[in-house]
Amino acid sequence: MWRRSTVPEGDGTIVAAEPKASAVPARAGRRTAAAPAAAAGTVLYLDGVTVSFDGFRALNNLSLVIAKGELRTIIGPNGAGKTTMMDVITGKTKPDRGHVIFDADTDLTRLDETRIANLGIGRKFQKPTVFEHLTVFENLELALKCDRGTFRTLFFTLDAARARRIDEIMGLIGLGDRRAFRAGQLSHGQKQWLEIGMLLMQEPQILLLDEPVAGMTDHETEQTADLILDINRDRSVVVVEHDMEFVRRLGAKVTVLHEGSVLAEGSLETVKNDHRVIEVYLGR
Amino acid sequence: MGPLTSRLLALESRRGWSVFCGLLLVAAVLVPVLHLATPPDSPLHVPAYMVSLLGKYLCFALLALSLDLVWGYAGALSLGHGAFFALGGYAMGMHLMRQIGERGVYGNAGLPDFMVFLNWKELPWYWWGFDGVLWTALMIVAVPAALAFVVGWFAFRSRITGVYFSIITQAMTFALMLAFFRNEMGFGGNNGLTDFKDILGYPLQSDATRVALYVASAVMLAAGYLVARFVVASKLGRVLMAIRDAESRVRFLGYDVTAAKLFVFTLSAVLAGIAGALYVPQVGIINPSEFSPAQSIEVAIWVAVGGRGTLFGAILGAFTVNGAKSVFTGLAPEVWLFFLGGLFILVTLFMPKGIVGLWGQLRAKIGEGVQNVAQKHRA
Numbered sequence: 053m054w055r056r057s058t059v060p061e062g063d064g065t066i067v068a069a070e071p072k073a074s075a076v077p078a079r080a081g082r083r084t085a086a087a088p089a090a091a092a093g094t095v096l097y098l099d100g101v102t103v104s105f106d107g108f109r110a111l112n113n114l115s116l117v118i119a120k121g122e123l124r125t126i127i128g129p130n131g132a133g134k135t136t137m138m139d140v141i142t143g144k145t146k147p148d149r150g151h152v153i154f155d156a157d158t159d160l161t162r163l164d165e166t167r168i169a170n171l172g173i174g175r176k177f178q179k180p181t182v183f184e185h186l187t188v189f190e191n192l193e194l195a196l197k198c199d200r201g202t203f204r205t206l207f208f209t210l211d212a213a214r215a216r217r218i219d220e221i222m223g224l225i226g227l228g229d230r231r232a233f234r235a236g237q238l239s240h241g242q243k244q245w246l247e248i249g250m251l252l253m254q255e256p257q258i259l260l261l262d263e264p265v266a267g268m269t270d271h272e273t274e275q276t277a278d279l280i281l282d283i284n285r286d287r288s289v290v291v292v293e294h295d296m297e298f299v300r301r302l303g304a305k306v307t308v309l310h311e312g313s314v315l316a317e318g319s320l321e322t323v324k325n326d327h328r329v330i331e332v333y334l335g336r
Numbered sequence: 337m338g339p340l341t342s343r344l345l346a347l348e349s350r351r352g353w354s355v356f357c358g359l360l361l362v363a364a365v366l367v368p369v370l371h372l373a374t375p376p377d378s379p380l381h382v383p384a385y386m387v388s389l390l391g392k393y394l395c396f397a398l399l400a401l402s403l404d405l406v407w408g409y410a411g412a413l414s415l416g417h418g419a420f421f422a423l424g425g426y427a428m429g430m431h432l433m434r435q436i437g438e439r440g441v442y443g444n445a446g447l448p449d450f451m452v453f454l455n456w457k458e459l460p461w462y463w464w465g466f467d468g469v470l471w472t473a474l475m476i477v478a479v480p481a482a483l484a485f486v487v488g489w490f491a492f493r494s495r496i497t498g499v500y501f502s503i504i505t506q507a508m509t510f511a512l513m514l515a516f517f518r519n520e521m522g523f524g525g526n527n528g529l530t531d532f533k534d535i536l537g538y539p540l541q542s543d544a545t546r547v548a549l550y551v552a553s554a555v556m557l558a559a560g561y562l563v564a565r566f567v568v569a570s571k572l573g574r575v576l577m578a579i580r581d582a583e584s585r586v587r588f589l590g591y592d593v594t595a596a597k598l599f600v601f602t603l604s605a606v607l608a609g610i611a612g613a614l615y616v617p618q619v620g621i622i623n624p625s626e627f628s629p630a631q632s633i634e635v636a637i638w639v640a641v642g643g644r645g646t647l648f649g650a651i652l653g654a655f656t657v658n659g660a661k662s663v664f665t666g667l668a669p670e671v672w673l674f675f676l677g678g679l680f681i682l683v684t685l686f687m688p689k690g691i692v693g694l695w696g697q698l699r700a701k702i703g704e705g706v707q708n709v710a711q712k713h714r715a
């Protein structure tokens with residue numbers, strides 16, 4: 053059931069290293085024109101996205117390219133706009149300007165949350181949100197990829213293959229012995245994992261994880277890093293995180309967000325030595 | 337055995353089915369038998385007034401059940417469910433009015449009495465068809481469903497939730513009450529519809545007809561319960577509970593939250609409409625007071641008292657509160673509203689899961705007590 057992607061396993065080196073320079077200025081003049089198309093091999097392409105809240109720009113002309121199969125970490129100080137960026141991608145927030153192109157030619161800014169989720173974009177929230185009154189199994193069953201129409205859901209019966217798949221994921225996220233537990237009874241870290249498990253059940257093309265290791269012990273953080281690397285073998289993953297040790301462990305390309313736009317991009321080492329990044333982090 | 341049959345059988349545990357069948361037998365068979373087959377002086381005799389009282393309660397229980405489906409499971413507290421009940425009741429009332437025929441005070445077969453009184457010359461178009469049983473049955477279901485669909489569509493699509501949804505539904509029932517009060521609307525105004533003679537050709541005053549209506553109510557409640565159970569036990573039921581707990585998260589999973597809520601709200605309105613339609617021939621009247629906002633609030637209290645999100649609790653609550661109401665209105669009618677208000681406050685504060693949850697609460701308390709004693713003992 054895993055969709056094996058045919059693209060090279062991503063550390064993101066093939067992706068345009070300077071999306072700001074290459075894409076944005078050229079389009080600046082025709083913001084209202086039809087949505088641009090992304091290059092082949094791109095799963096997500098943010099182009100000049102601006103979001104304002106009462107005049108305050110949470111995202112300021114943000115551009116970003118995520119390749120198919122890529123693992124990308126996004127860091128940045130509090131209020132940099134990381135969560136807002138995920139809100140825009142998943143349809144929770146509509147941008148004032150700019151486009152979000154998924155899989156070459158779908159403009160996500162025109163779709164609602166439900167449609168976007170069904171296209172194959174999964175999201176884990178900063179604050180873990182599992183359904184507390186449902187069991188671990190039921191949480192995963194709800195996330196299971198299948199026809200989500202209301203009547204289909206009413207008459208849905210779980211076949212053996214799908215039940216096995218749920219068990220498989222339950223084992224993967226280390227909750228195999230918690231099957232009948234209510235999600236509300238789980239520890240914080242277990243809830244985070246359950247949420248990641250639910251994302252896997254959705255079989256998305258791309259996963260957006262907002263601070264997946266917040267509140268985890270060092271050991272849990274390590275396990276989560278391994279889990280994410282494992283997941284990344286089959287799909288693109290974007291991780292927002294403050295925990296530098298975790299970011300280092302993922303060993304992926306890093307994008308630094310500051311005041312709603314990209315400040316720096318590259319390997320963790322490059323980014324760490326960038327004087328603007330040092331300024332932003334130390335100057336607070 | 338098809339997959340659907342096995343799912344129906346799995347709706348309840350073996351014990352659940354025994355309780356269900358037992359209760360259904362008592363309500364639909366034992367009570368009528370004790371009423372019809374025992375002499376009036378026997379201690380086992382169920383008097384006629386008791387049968388019609390229980391019949392009313394059964395209709396209220398179906399109404400409460402319908403509210404529990406949207407409030408207890410999807411988390412949308414409708415404070416306008418009385419409106420769906422009343423609309424089903426009016427549809428039935430219109431049919432019963434047409435059945436009166438020439439037997440009205442004015443002896444006019446073509447027009448109900450109140451229309452003759454208002455000097456109307458012909459039957460308004462929306463009364464056409466209510467002579468027929470099938471058309472009436474269709475309207476009992478379709479009118480509440482259509483209203484719920486339209487109101488729900490606007491509310492859910494605009495993501496109106498919580499207290500705002502409650503206010504909108506209150507406004508809906510209030511507006512309908514004002515409309516139905518008006519004589520020009522053609523629903524009998526203030527007085528509503530009454531003086532019914534017979535139903536399906538059987539006189540409404542006769543004992544046998546009353547018992548039949550009572551049994552029909554019991555069977556409809558049982559059927560309504562099974563339908564509701566089927567919904568909440570399905571995956572859609574779990575989607576609804578998920579919506580109740582974290583609505584936006586369900587959207588990010590790719591479910592159409594608006595459609596799911598719309599479905600359950602409409603289904604619930606249908607059940608409420610059927611309840612109203614069974615209620616009207618048993619009480620012999622339907623008037624705009626059924627639309628009053630307070631009426632709908634009372635339904636929410638029944639559900640809260642019984643325990644929301646359990647279906648069975650809604651039925652229990654409807655019987656308990658209405659039983660108390662019957663007792664009070666006999667003894668001290670002026671304190672009833674205070675009692676009801678007090679009951680609601682008590683339940684919200686001390687019994688958040690209602691009567692149904694009481695057992696679990698008590699068990700937890702006892703467990704705590706035992707532990708405390710054990711600890712003291714050790715110290």
Ligand SMILES: Nc1ncnc2c1ncn2[C@@H]1O[C@H](COP(=O)(O)OP(=O)(O)OP(=O)(O)O)[C@@H](O)[C@H]1O
Nearest residue numbers: 105109110128129130131132133134135136137178
């Ligand atoms: N709905 C909203 N209304 C008004 N302001 C908002 C809203 N959402 C976000 N903001 C503001 O936009 C800015 C960016 O917020 P965002 O949550 O995207 O930051 P973040 O990078 O995720 O921060 P953190 O690391 O603390 O999670 C913040 O200043 C925040 O106060």
Ligand SMILES: [Mg+2]
Nearest residue numbers: 134135136178
């Ligand atoms: Mg954030």
